[in-house]
Amino acid sequence: MRIDHVAVAVKDLDSAVELFTKVFGGEVTWRGRVEEQGVEVVRITVNGVDWELLGGIGEDSPVTRFIERRGEGLHHVSFRVDDIESEVERLKSLGLKPVSEKPTKGSKNSLIFFFHPKSLRGVLLELCQHPE
Template sequence: MILTEIDHVAIAVHDLEQAIFFYESAFGASVLHREVVEHDGVEEALIRVADSYVQLTTGTREDSPISKFLAKRGEGVHHIGYRVDDCAAAIESMVAAGATPIDAEPRPGSRGTTVAFIHPKGALGTLIELVQE
């Protein structure tokens, strides 16, 4: 099995501070990690849930994927991140199964991870992020 566990569920939000406050108030949650990923134009806050995360994310510029998503669809689930032992092998396996990669090769992600995205059109309508720690 290539997938080792669910890394995160990413939720696109307009106001990151307000979203963090909601999760703190509603669930007693606290932010474990916060980061701006400049090359993707996003800011994220990770809330740990067992061995996985809820990733609250917002765009930092108009052309970022999150900003475009929010403009088109509004707030909500953006993608699912799956942990894998080998991101390159996971891309190959998904392509062999008919998926279309957004990232043809793994690239640096947040928290020092290696990541790659798979397009929803070839993945049952779900944007998938492969995450190698």
């Protein structure tokens, strides 16, 4: 496992992109919508690890609700794996609680899978598998 990105829920994507690229000096390497998660995403790569800025699409988006409840801030951490299906099974066997049934489409055309924060000391963990 290798850290892939750290995700931040923000109210306004454009101003956040401007601030993060100034502060961290990275560059935008992907921007798009992930409809399955109800988010618009900007990825900023800083020395091989990305910030993933998340803006909610509409009031029902989990990210919009996250911000209403907790404010803007750190949302999840994602680790890159080679074989997401087998890693999901391994982490389930360690007691981590899956959020969904199956991997779904994420940013950068990856496959992603979330584990519930309650099973990892409050940390929302994502696994991601990138296309080769």
